[in-house]
Amino acid sequence: MLSVRDTGEGMNAETLAKAVEPFFSTKGVGKGTGLGLSMVYGMAQQSGGALRLESALSSGTTARLWLPVARGKSSPSESTPSVATQAAARATILFVDDDLLIAGSTVALLEDLGHEVVEVHSAREALQLLEGGLAADLLITDHAMPGMTGIELVRDVRREHPHLPILLATGFAELEVDKVEDVPRLRKPYTQAQLATAIARLPPCETRASRP
Numbered sequence: 003m004l005s006v007r008d009t010g011e012g013m014n015a016e017t018l019a020k021a022v023e024p025f026f027s028t029k030g031v032g033k034g035t036g037l038g039l040s041m042v043y044g045m046a047q048q049s050g051g052a053l054r055l056e057s058a059l060s061s062g063t064t065a066r067l068w069l070p071v072a073r074g075k076s077s078p079s080e081s082t083p084s085v086a087t088q089a090a091a092r093a094t095i096l097f098v099d100d101d102l103l104i105a106g107s108t109v110a111l112l113e114d115l116g117h118e119v120v121e122v123h124s125a126r127e128a129l130q131l132l133e134g135g136l137a138a139d140l141l142i143t144d145h146a147m148p149g150m151t152g153i154e155l156v157r158d159v160r161r162e163h164p165h166l167p168i169l170l171a172t173g174f175a176e177l178e179v180d181k182v183e184d185v186p187r188l189r190k191p192y193t194q195a196q197l198a199t200a201i202a203r204l205p206p207c208e209t210r211a212s213r214p
Contacts, residue, residue: 013057093139125150145172167204
């Protein structure tokens, strides 16, 4: 069990009850996704553990993360394809997300699948890298970001790099995503298996074969 405590303003009972719900946030648009705690909660549940939060106004918050002790070697279920078999060919992936927690955790998932990841935290940074000659095989981007949204990034990239596969990983683009044709979407929060499957379903980058 890992216990983390802060001395912040804490949460009232209503906020505490919703704290681990996906997309629930007390922050404004562009300042938080409401996915941090829900991702930790989901990871703990999938691992057979638990996340417990204790908080009160003016008393800070305590988070306790419980994880089971591994005993012996585990073997994947015969009925469930392994993450490795779902992964696409190893690729150089440009990953864009302004939330540092989500970016860090997703990059770790992608690298665990064998991909090389270039991590940036804004759409404009991604455009600068592509304009500078980054040889990416795939672009994965969030949508709700300050300054320039993921949808706007998709439109710009498609004009200059029409053969670059793009995956929109977000939970906030239900309406706007329909305005951009043929953009595969991965809904947050997602597991490593769901991420690997979404990548495997994308068409290969047409320019990869011509690279040295």
